[in-house]
Amino acid sequence: MASSMTQAQPPLAFIPPDFSPLVWWMARSLLPFRLRQTCGIADIQIANIEQLVTLYHQFEQGNVRFLLAFRHPTTHDPDCLFYLLSHALPKAAKRQGVPLSPQTHAHFIYDRGIPLWAGGYVGWLYSKLGGIPIRRGRADTTSLRVIRQKFASGAFPIAAAPEGANNGHNEVVAPIEPGIAQFGFWCAEDLAKAADCSETGMKPTPPVLIVPIGVQYRYLSPPWRQMEQLLRQLERDAGLTSPSHAPAFLQDGTDPTEAQKTNLYRRLFRLGEHLLRLMEHYYDKFYQAGVAVQKGAPTHASSSTDDQVTLSNEEFSRRLQALMDTALTVAEQFFGLPSKGNVPDRCRRLEQAAWDRIFREDLKDLDVISAVERGLADRVAEEADLRIWHMRLVETFVSVTGNYVREKPSAERFGETLILVWDMVSRLKGKSPFPYPKLGQRRAFLTVGEPLSVSDRLPAYRSNRRQAVTTLTQDLQSALEAMIQS
Template sequence: MTLITSVFHNFRLPADAGTPIFYAALGLAAACTFLKRSPSFAFRPPKNNSLFITFVKYVLVPVLLPLVPRITRVEVEGDGLNRLRQLKGKRVILTPNHAEATEPYVMFQLSKLLGEEFNYLTAREVFDAYFPAGRLLQAIGAYSVVRGMPDRNALRTTTEILMEGKHWLVIFPEGVAVGLSDNLMPFQPGIGQFAFRAYENLVRKDGDVHLYFVPLAIKMVYVHAMDSAIDRALQRLEGKLLPRGFPGAATPQERLLRLGEALLDASEKKYGVRQPAGIALSDRINFMRELIISRTARALNIQERPDRILPDRIRDLINALDQIIYRKVNERGADKQLLRQEKLEAQALRKRLETAVNFMGLDECYLNQQMTTERFMDIIGLMEREVFGTRRFWGIRKAVVRIGEPLDLKNYADQYRVNKKGALQEISMTLESTVRAMLLELSDLCKPLKSLG
């Protein structure tokens, strides 16, 4: 997924990190390669170009990795690489976490370490968001999927990739990146459906077939003291959100909370919300999130389900909006002007929904966990996305990768024949719990905020 950066942007890599430099270079190359822009709804198939992939791996990536996502190196823990090498020549689906939209960079680097080419299931909007550079994603193996709806082209292509067995497949089961590296969105059960279609076709041909899911946990860890960087990041937000001459605060945590209150004040004013004095910050945040979610659901005529966990509710709305945004507009008898207007309205709702996502970092449960450098910078990043429209990475990190035990689809085949939904849910939950446990263990690599410097 990443023509090196865009695919690394997989399910939406907002210009999250100085991507303009990279996209300027890729845009120039794309302009020479692709002269015509495809319709916005067109499926983007993978077009692996081994020569171009080699160029990206050995020329572009070494330059861009420390510049764009600010990753100086990728470390695979323990015998992780050997575990993956033992699966060479087999059909494999890699299922990493996807917190900040830079994980695709890490997966591309992992393909280099293994000497393999991957294919990457990539959200449809990525290809449009970075046109013309987005067109080059296909050359490194990315192909598109419209989330939250049956995408026959994506299903067929995934089946073909797995049946051919030439390239490993990378799928990010969370579907969206919310920007919190210590949080894991629930995995979508549909990932097993992709695999079982290929598996059943292969069984009819060969009988004894193995198709492996491999869970991966990716953790970004700052490699230097971040005291001065944190101060600069806070000053940048304070310059935008606080009036000049506003009294200073003693600690980074106090400054962060003050910024959170200022950001919330601005959002409440924008949405016409007036809260009584003395309401706790966490209650105000929860109210704003619920307001945005309920208004979005009402605009889409979707029955809201407040009993479900917040990430699932937000993801359902994102998927519903994507269905409108990427719906075909060339069908016979369709009112094209009406469809275009609905698309514009859906894009506006999508942007508003980002506010609910950005406020997740100010959740009381998240703030009350041990505050590490990485967690603190995640929250700053969400504030930056809300205020400036994009996140900035303020320090050099390393990406630490932990490889879980492979899960053989063959072991679920009998269950799938009897209860398809149950088998798919069990596969999804097993992968999710494994990645969650590995992420928790990797969090020990992070420094508590108080020990910075």
């Protein structure tokens, strides 16, 4: 959270979508520059775009409603999706001779917390681009009502990231949240109900679809030298000295030798192991959390030059999961929350608990309370902001295991893991991790998947709602995983 969150705030207001064609046009015009300069994306390749052209044409004819469910490995995915819809889609439609409206766009769902750390102007921009904010830690009735209305009758399709947040992994799909499937069934129900109330002779109810969109990235020139430099910086920040016998002469665009790759992996794993021990010691000493600290393991290594690691990948993964559970439990105990559910659910509950103490529903006019009351409110907000720090650390490592790089020591996997470690180390230093380091120019690969019919599942939904939502969610997870290119 931004530093301003250490003071009590008025209730967090809903930002209504207010699409502006002029703002859309300006954003579209600036997008290629933003992709190159800010996102580091030099090229975007799209597979099966012809299917998306057909879907948009059918949508504009009133013959279908659909939601674009896109993968979310990085913070730049929405920019790529915007390019797909505003640049690539019209060009493909023109090649196919299919008429589309001048503005091919989508109402997109975004986390209400983004404008808090990215800046208030982002909330304004997202509103003018038709975005719909949602608070993920509670039943956000206002947002859900708007999403439901836009899905059933909005001027554009809906777009959302079913993983809920970016997981930092190019080739791992985080667990899909059930909200996307639920939105689809709501839309199908609303359209069926509207058809029942309409006069006879009207056109058939349009089918409702969920269209999976795969997103991946590859470096144009693998930035091995830059990654080694970033690794060296992280080692220094963590109190580790880079091994003196580290293979030198790494060059961007040139694959390292097997010995160099092995050395880089050992250093990366050693860094992770060292940070793991530090954090275990931190929670054990200062929170009496009872984390299993390895017997005899040092808690600092300012002069270490040994690149050997002592943990197996499996043991590292197990202890990392235990550490994340401990960090969440520390925050949950402060907020008085139960330690139940999966990690994403626990993170969302903690975020909402912090927001409840920062954005005070019971103090709608902070200007009329006394100075003492305001001071107490600020203290509550400050404590909430400090305690949610534990959750932010966990949020970064939800999809991390000890095997991701070892299974495939590619430049992409090395880079992704280094960025995650950068995020953690920055937070441990008390700094913002944004913007992330730019390691090299990338090419984005977007794949339009086969649509999943929601309407065909409506009878099953009416029979057993929970099971139908679970099944559709699992099918969407499988569809997104099937589009990952190794």
